[in-house]
Amino acid sequence: MKHPHGRFEALAGAILLDEATAADRAEFALHAESCAVCREDAAAFTTPLRGSVEAVAQSETWRPSMTDEILERIHERHTKRTRFTITTIGYAVVASIVLNVAFVSGFGGRAIDALRITPRIAYSATQPIRIEHRPKVALVVNGVSALVGPRRAALAAVARKNIRPASQAAASDDIGPPDVFDGLRADESGARNVAAGYPPVCAADLERVAVRPEPCRSMPAERR
Amino acid sequence: MENVFVLGVDNALEAEARIERLVIEHQAKLARYVRRFVNDREAALDLTQDVFFAAYRMLKADPSRPLTAGWLYKTATNHAISLLRKNKRRGPTVPLEELGSSFRLDERSAESLDLQRALDALPSEQLACVMLTTYAGYSSAEAALILGSSSEAVRQRVCRATRTMRAALGATA
Numbered sequence: 001m002k003h004p005h006g007r008f009e010a011l012a013g014a015i016l017l018d019e020a021t022a023a024d025r026a027e028f029a030l031h032a033e034s035c036a037v038c039r040e041d042a043a044a045f046t047t048p049l050r051g052s053v054e055a056v057a058q059s060e061t062w063r064p065s066m067t068d069e070i071l072e073r074i075h076e077r078h079t080k081r082t083r084f085t086i087t088t089i090g091y092a093v094v095a096s097i098v099l100n101v102a103f104v105s106g107f108g109g110r111a112i113d114a115l116r117i118t119p120r121i122a123y124s125a126t127q128p129i130r131i132e133h134r135p136k137v138a139l140v141v142n143g144v145s146a147l148v149g150p151r152r153a154a155l156a157a158v159a160r161k162n163i164r165p166a167s168q169a170a171a172s173d174d175i176g177p178p179d180v181f182d183g184l185r186a187d188e189s190g191a192r193n194v195a196a197g198y199p200p201v202c203a204a205d206l207e208r209v210a211v212r213p214e215p216c217r218s219m220p221a222e223r224r
Numbered sequence: 225m226e227n228v229f230v231l232g233v234d235n236a237l238e239a240e241a242r243i244e245r246l247v248i249e250h251q252a253k254l255a256r257y258v259r260r261f262v263n264d265r266e267a268a269l270d271l272t273q274d275v276f277f278a279a280y281r282m283l284k285a286d287p288s289r290p291l292t293a294g295w296l297y298k299t300a301t302n303h304a305i306s307l308l309r310k311n312k313r314r315g316p317t318v319p320l321e322e323l324g325s326s327f328r329l330d331e332r333s334a335e336s337l338d339l340q341r342a343l344d345a346l347p348s349e350q351l352a353c354v355m356l357t358t359y360a361g362y363s364s365a366e367a368a369l370i371l372g373s374s375s376e377a378v379r380q381r382v383c384r385a386t387r388t389m390r391a392a393l394g395a396t397a
């Protein structure tokens with residue numbers, strides 16, 4: 001909500017600033033007859049505000065000068081910017097030269113090749129662990145495949161020794177690798193618990209175990 | 225790329241030339257204007273320098289941009305008012321003798337001191353209206369543009385400021 005007296009304050013301000021028209025002055029004078037506050041304001045009209053402030057300003061002798069400081073500040077900023085730009089360009093040039101030399105001399109290529117080498121995972125800092133890819137072997141015992149735990153390992157060991165066809169055994173010792181099942185022994189305590197859940201195996205069962213080699217899907221098929 | 229660089233250098237040089245002219249033309253009056261707000265010569269000089277530097281940055285970005293004294297006063301007023309708000313107040317009203325110490329000896333005219341004391345009593349918005357319309361010589365409409373206000377509001381503030389100043393001067397007398 002607007003202050004009801006605001007209009008006359010604005011008129012008084014206009015008169016003080018010497019911006020009021022004759023109509024404005026007449027309107028204010030009419031109001032001031034019945035308003036003590038505005039009558040007091042009207043008393044100040046005799047010495048216009050603008051004139052008195054200007055008179056004081058004329059008497060001021062402070063002549064602040066900052067041209068040199070400002071120009072110096074601007075130049076300082078220029079210098080800083082130029083230095084920054086030159087430094088950045090310099091770093092970029094040096095980096096491109098280093099990269100060029102590295103690739104021309106072959107160092108860069110060797111460095112990239114080095115990144116491609118199969119990692120040797122050191123065991124206990126001295127024992128390298130060799131990670132090899134072997135074909136999978138599927139077990140079928142009495143028509144039931146995928147036995148788990150030590151029982152499976154035992155079955156496989158017997159199968160490798162006795163049941164594998166002679167032709168395959170002669171062709172390659174790599175088929176049916178012994179360490180395929182080694183991992184299963186890693187958690188021996190767990191394995192024992194699992195094994196305890198199976199009934200004991202009799203020799204007759206073992207005799208019926210057959211091993212059927214199955215090519216690994218991720219390895220190329222053997223050429224004949 | 226080269227053109228951009230040359231353009232940047234051209235802009236900087238043109239901005240520098242324009243700012244030098246602006247500084248020479250307006251520095252004294254603008255610094256005195258600012259000092260009415262901050263009531264401290266060094267602070268007024270720093271603030272005025274900041275205003276010119278802001279103008280330089282703007283001109284460097286766009287040297288063809290028109291930059292008037294009104295822009296300088298507007299920026300100076302905003303800087304001064306935000307400084308006042310930051311300091312919460314312009315400092316306590318000090319006795320005349322102490323107030324005089326911030327002026328040079330030859331400025332210690334009774335009118336100057338009285339006026340400064342009266343201006344000290346004003347809230348910053350009223351002070352801005354009074355200073356822009358009386359000291360800087362703008363009309364209430366121009367001051368309204370600078371302050372982002374209306375002409376009527378500026379006139380009202382001038383009227384209220386006059387009352388406050390009258391009271392302050394009456395108390396001094």
Ligand SMILES: [Zn+2]
Pocket residue numbers: 005008031032035036037038039
């Ligand atoms: Zn009234």
